[in-house]
Amino acid sequence: MKKYIVYAILMAGTTLSSCSSSFLDQEPPLYIEPGDIYNDANRLEAAVLGLYGSIKNDASDSFMGGNTYLVFDNRGEDIVNSDPNLITLANTYKFNVGKTDAENTVTWSMAYAAINRVNIFLDELEGAKATAGEKYEQYKAEAKFVRAFAYYYLNNLYATPYVINPDAKSVPLRLTPEKNGEHNALKRATVKEVYEQILSDLENISALPVKAKADEPTVTRATQAAANMLKMRVYMSMNNWTEAVKAGKLVAGYELTPKFGDMFKAPYYTDETIFSLPMKETNRPNTQQGLAEYYYAKNTILWVDVENGIMGKPNYNSADDARVQMKNEKNQLLKFTDAAQKLDWAPIFRYAETLLNLAECYVNLGGTENEKLARECLKQVRFRSLPETSNQLDIDHLSGEDLKMAVYNERRLEFIGEAMRGIDVLRRGANFERKTQITPQSSGYVWPIPQSEELMNPDLNK
Secondary structure (H helix, E strand, O other), X not given: OHHHHHHHHHHHHHHOOOOOOHHHHOOOOOOOOHHHHHOOHHHHHHHHHHHHHHOOEOXXXXXXXXXXXXXXXXXXXXXXXXXXXXXXXXXXXXXXXXXXXXXXXXXXXXXHHHHHHHHHHHHHHOOXXXXXXXXXXXXXXXXXXXXXXXXXXXXXXXXXXXXXXXXXXXXXXXXXXXXXXXXXXXXXXXXXHHHHHHHHHOOOOOOOOOOOOOOHHHHOOOOHHHHHHHHHHHHHHOOOHHHHHHHHHOOOOOOOOOOHHHHHOOOOOOOOEEEEEOOOOOOOOOOOOOHHHHHOOOOOOEEEOOOOOHHHOOOOOOOOOOOHHHEOOOOOEOOOOOOOOOOOOEEEEEHHHHHHHHHHHHHHHOOHHHHHHHHHXXXXXXXXXXXXXXXXXXXXXXXXXXXXXXXXXXXXHHOOOOOOHHHHHHHOOOOEOOOOOEOOOOOOOOOOOOHHHHHHOOOOOO
């Protein structure tokens, strides 16, 4: 079993595009002992890259490189899912996900497979310090970033929001390697405990690189900026606006891309990109799991809701707005259009989010100076895409709840299709404003733990 798991880690590393060493162009041996990986610098690097592959997709299923990424906009109000097929997230859209539904079981299994890979890697890395050399601390920080990343998305599907009940049950915190199935029994941690573990994993990030330039290796691996963005999101989920601002201010060296649509064209990164999940011919999503297959295929599944969504609201539907121009006359979203090859990248963090996160933090902190800062951040994002001469929103005179709502709406328009809206609503403990309102008390607001975990884990609900 140990031989198989380690081999899987290495193979995942060979499919991630961020490394182009000659080693990764070679055919790996069929059987690899753990020592063959952790005693070889090239293979150790490949194992690190494999951790990133595990939060994206594998040969059959997708996590944040496909289906689970799509889940969060399916839960929002700005996209319509027109396909009743359960395979294409119909139950997610209807807030009717059950214990055995595919999106539930796949999200859970992919996330915990990624977490266990990290746990195995961290355990083995302690005996490979000589091989890692000066990269030891960086590898450790990268692995913990991947684990924190997986737990963040789990905590935003399987737990009552922190702002409603920080002691609500969330998911089991598995922090040690599981190599033989002997330690399946583990109770659910609270939503607070999960967030605290994420912050703990992100505590020592000084060994992570800072941005030097916008290139593929920089935006597809953990950097200090990516770690601070994840910290920022967690603090915002906990209503800790002061700490969120501190994390956001540490995100430096990035700028808004002048032309909004450039971020969604090859090479799929700009000076705005902080962290994205890349795609290559060797590791793209499986059938009915690619982003463009849902948004831009011949049989489109997800459509922009121009009646009830953000693009149907005054001040957010201007034809002069570059974000609105990312919708065609058929109401297809044009952020992800490579339905044939499925090579569109999945953006996770970009600098526009940094600014709008800061805006939300400042308006929640309140006071004249903070609201001024909030308006400045809001304007930067809005006027990158909308000419000021076409703007009808009087931002300079917004304050209090009106300013907060303007920030919320700007987030909806800016990040439509980018796995953000479902999390934004849930972390605030707000309602999903569908034709039938989904409240925190509604049965589908939080996903049920998959039946497979219930059967395997006798201590789950203790």
